[in-house]
Amino acid sequence: MIVLGCNGFSRVSEFFSERFGATGINKHYLLGHDAAAALLIDGRLVAAVEEERLNREKKTTDFPVNAIDWCLAEAGITYDDVDLFAFPWNWSAQVLDETLDAIRASSAPQDTKTGLMADMTDLYDQVVSPEAILADFEARTGHRPDPAKVRFVPHHLAHAMTGYYLAGMKDAAFLVSDGRAERFSTLTGEIRDGRITVFDDTVIGAQFSMGTLFSSITRFLGFVPNNDEYKVMGLAGYAAPPTPNPFIDKLLTLHDDGRYTFTKPLQTDNLHSHDALFEEYFGPFEDTLAYTSRVAAAAQEMLNVATAHQVSHLEKRTDLDRLLFEGGVALNCLNNTPLFEGSRFEDMQVSFGASDTGITIGAAAHAWLNHPDTAPADIRAASGPITPYLGPSYDEAAMEKALQPFTDLVVVSRLDDDEVIDQVAKLLTQKVVIGWFEGRIEHGPRALGHRSILANPGFSDIKDIINTRVKHREPFRPFAPLVLEEQAPQIFDMGRKSSSPYMTFVFPVRDEYKDRIPGAVHVDGTSRIQTLTDEGTPRLTALLRKFTELTGTPCLINTSFNVAGEPIVCTPTDALNCFMGTEIDYLILGNHLVAKKQKKEHPVPTIQRKHTMYHSTVLDADPDTVWATVRDAMQILDIVSPGDLDIHRDVSWVEGGSVDTVPARYDFKLTLNGRLVQQEIAARDEINKTQSYRAVAPTSGVAKYEATIRVFPITNDPARSFFDWSRTLDIAEDADLNVVEAIIDVMEKQTDAVRDHFAKTAK
Template sequence: MIVLGYNGFTRGAELFGRLYGATGVGRNLLVGHDAAAALAIDGEVVAAVEEEQLSRVKKTSDFPANAISWCLESAGVELGQVDVVAFPWRFSPTVAEEMIARITAADMPVAAKFDALRRTGELYTDMLSREAVYGDFVRRTGHALDPNKLALVPHHLAHLMCGAYLAGGDDAAFLVSDGRAETLSSVMGELRDGVVRLFDEGTVDMASSLGVAYGRITRYLGFVPNNDEYKVMGLAAYGPPPQHNPLLEHVVRLHENGSYTLSIPSDIGAYYALFDDLFGGDSEKREEFDFRVKVAGLAQHMVEAVTAHQLRALTAASSLDTLLFEGGLALNCVANTKMLERSSFTGMEVSFGASDPGVAIGAAVYTAGLRNLPADAVTTPYLGPSYDERQILDALAQYADRVEWQEEPDTSVVAERTAQLLAGKTVVGWFQGRAEFGPRALGNRSILANPAHPDIKDIINLRVKHREPFRPFAPVVLESEAPRVFEMGKKTSSPYMTFVFPVRKEFQERIPGACHVDGTARVQTVDERQNPALAELLRAFTARTAVPCLLNTSFNVAGEPIVCSPRDALECFLATEIDCLVIDRFVVTKKSG
């Protein structure tokens, strides 16, 4: 059985811009963002890529025409051979009726209700309905899809199935929490023997979305909501834990069944006024670093308190030992670690597709039928495009007036040569194999550096990434070495940078470039099976330097997608102060002058 999953709407940005006044990248961040495609054959995901990596439009919500074409081509499949096309949103007539009812019941003038109904009606008819989704697919692909082959999968179920598949398909309790799905923002329950059971009493309406609340504070602090929340998470570490939190006192109400209610107005001016009142802010204070740190700390504390409340209810209702956490909130790796360590769960999994890129995988897996993976199966995030030697040489030839390169004989020599470069302050662009899927660079499209240098973060933030100086970087470490360097708690591995761990005191001075201001690090563990090239490099680097990890950040600059092709890598290399580029077996340097 061949199933194609995808996420994205052709008219999303246009409609949200015209109907709701969204501007800039914000037009892509409401529904359908992180457009992507994934292909599952006989229950196994064989290809997946985000549209932004191919179109080079960051956070695009457009129909993923390029991603679909690549997935099919990479597997040698034509659209006519696809058995089911799975889409991770189901705005059914019942959901539409609920949308209408919410508007008519709202406390607003009659004229405002008619306006809201008009805009919602146009959005539903032109974008969200089954007919609109089907028409969009046919127009953009040119393929007359049998309407019966289109499967609409509820958004939160697609999130869950992505996590369940990548965790091996075993039984687990689950929590899904994001900005919004069709009408809800968070659900919890159990997955047993492939059957999903929702705990209805723990569901949270999208009007009380924790993700949206965090996003509004993100905007209040001058960042882009639904995009820059990780900056707020990083800022929070610069201050002490709050002694009291006005958000929990005045905005959040926790209910005994594990649900909660959040009271934040939707109008920007209104919630800015609310936050100014709660935090003691104004337009000038919002520019001050210490004030931003304080507010970020309160927002982070709110997330941790609310998710802990949800877990208390979930553990009371489920006897299962493992937790699956998916959705945009699951990218809050600081909260993830605290959730696990403070709960009775013995294990917790957060996938590399936890946010909306993953729903393309989840929709495909759900439609194909989730099945338990063999115990020796290798789950991999490296599902995107790769490039052969001829393609790499062709790209290098196009830049021959600006770069020079040396071809190494094999991977072991590449590892030794790269380790030699990294032993100093050399910043290396590392481009190997298939592109990783999801928002994190996991070692195939990465910028690497030596974390032993205290100023390496400043060098990369300012001279390479062109981003805020407070932003931390993640260390990548061999899985076998990780417990020696980091306090891993209940975790034995962290392959997708979805957990944060304290750096052991004896290593904090040895890897200062990988330590955040609070002495923690967002760790990526690597083993030989999942990424042999990166594992070989880590062994060579540690043997040469006695430094047990490398600093790893995404191969891009602020505002750009992670590089995908050799040409992307060369463009980024030449536009930044990256010192050296390693593409497959080719070590590339810039020509002087």
């Protein structure tokens, strides 16, 4: 039996931009995001791919015509061969009526309600009703499915089934939680022998959606909702939640039956509905690490408490000992480890398709498992864990063809299998960034080793190097490590977990390893690991073994092979374009080692007329010690001048300036050209440990120079601190760009000098 699962709508992004003013990636935030297709043949998943990988529009909601075409071609079949068409949504007329009733009963002004009801009716008629979905399918594929072959699977059941199917179809209890399905935001239940039982009294409506609330907080903090939630998780590591936590104290209500509600329900069409409440709880919004991390930590604690409450109820309700957690909220990996450790479940799994990327797999599995022709023996024959490598792969000829247009720009070596492992392991002993492309592309939001960027986590500044050369990510976001499954518990405190193959759990790094993999340890001392096995990823596992043999470092950094804002690369040409457009040092394209002919040894940033630099690092000293040092211009000028970075001489306070006066003038001369530089400490805040300074006269092509340093505490590591340095230079029209470039080149390295200074004094 052949089942095609698909998710995506031609009209949805247009609809949300027309009716709700959504622009850019926001058009994909509500419904149908993570469009994809999946193909099941006799219960075996033969192909699955997200549409964004093929149409190159991140998180696209579009109808997945490319994904479907590829799945059918991969299996060598046509639309006529498909026995069942499965869709992971079930918008019935009854769902529409209930949605309209809920709007009618809300306390919003009448004209708002009227407008919203008209919008919802149109959304139903034009986009999500069964008729609209089938009309869309026909318009985009030229094939109208026979209604007898169509299955509309309720969204949350598709999520639950994704987890069940990908974990090998063993009986399990489940928790599904996301932004919203047709009406609900979360529910629990059980799956036994492929049949789902929902615990109806555990469902929670969309107005109390933890996923949507977290998205509202993401937007409030200045990020893109339904996309940047992991940035909020990254920020949460920089602060402890406030006590009492206003989200828990004032907003969240836990009920005895395992549900939760909010004292102020969400307006599901308006992600700003709680902004005023957030400001009431945390004060007016400030775009500072201190403010955003405090809100993020509070939000994280609320999410943890709410899901733990659901699980504590679920574990009493079921006698099964396995838990599946699916839906977008399950990708909050900070929550998953404590959630599992605090439960009685013997295992908890979060699949690589836990967000909406995976629901086409779940919808197809649901359709197949519930078909009368599917026998228990068929299910047994098809069961077993599934790897995420389900998308397109490209053979030698395709790679060579893709390389052709780049012949003049790159040097290519064709290696045999062993040489790939040897060469790349050796390259990774250096401070290099490597694009790694092999086999079928992974499914889901995370790069899991087939379209990855790899680097050596033993270098403490590797994060800055990856960010400078390719990722340009916020400095507070961590990079995650690969580790051999059999070694993982030795390096990370994994509690009752023995593996985490999909980066869906976070574990504390054991103290003795923190210094050995500094580039992969988050500021809170944890890592979101991917465990490797020979069965799952043989080539990458061999590479990590070889690398460890050479360096003694048991991990590699793994981050997705893409530039910010773009989908992960899919084809060899995508990979080559990303490679050529960034400062990635080497590309491994199958068995080809690719390097650029003209490779800059040290990428020098392109100089803008208004040139901004932002650096941050963690220092091995407590905030008071760091502050006492860095607030003194004389001391910091000395610290940033080791060896070849020494560009200052004759440094002294002038005009009565001193370490304890503000403003305070000081001068020095540039060793580059002997020119005088006149600067002053302009402002200082002793409480927040922040200081601004500036040039008081133009010099050496720099017309204007302003800078701020700041020292932050690290909540759960009081012996260390976070150091932030931002600088803006206005470059004069007639500047000698060689001199300016030399100054900027030194400045780029000064934050590292500060870090090295405190590393030395700590010893």
